[in-house]
Amino acid sequence: MAKIHWIIYIAVGLLVSVLSKRLNYDKLIFFFYAGLAFILVGVVKLVYSLRKKDERRQTAQNKRQSAFGRQQNNLQQKAVHHLKRCPRCGNIARINDRFCNKCGSRF
Numbered sequence: 001m002a003k004i005h006w007i008i009y010i011a012v013g014l015l016v017s018v019l020s021k022r023l024n025y026d027k028l029i030f031f032f033y034a035g036l037a038f039i040l041v042g043v044v045k046l047v048y049s050l051r052k053k054d055e056r057r058q059t060a061q062n063k064r065q066s067a068f069g070r071q072q073n074n075l076q077q078k079a080v081h082h083l084k085r086c087p088r089c090g091n092i093a094r095i096n097d098r099f100c101n102k103c104g105s106r107f
């Protein structure tokens with residue numbers, strides 16, 4: 001379906017139905033109902049676009065949540081950076097440790 005804004009459907013529908021009613025309702029009754037149909041399509045499109053906006057808002061929320069998850073990952077990686085290696089035996093120790101708990105060498 002071509003991307004036509006819902007307000008155009010409603011505007012055209014209103015215009016056609018009002019004009020046909022004003023000019024010659026008996027002869028232009030088809031246009032009157034065509035206009036009503038256009039209004040209906042416009043309303044359906046309006047509802048549809050509103051629902052899509054809602055979906056977009058939700059995906060934005062999901063993105064924010066995944067960004068939060070990434071932040072947590074970064075924090076975990078930082079926790080890894082709080083570790084250090086013993087220069088003598090290569091044992092992993094916490095950055096605050098003063099002695100290696102494997103070989104006992106001082107940091």
Ligand SMILES: [Zn+2]
Nearest residue numbers: 086089100103
């Ligand atoms: Zn060591």
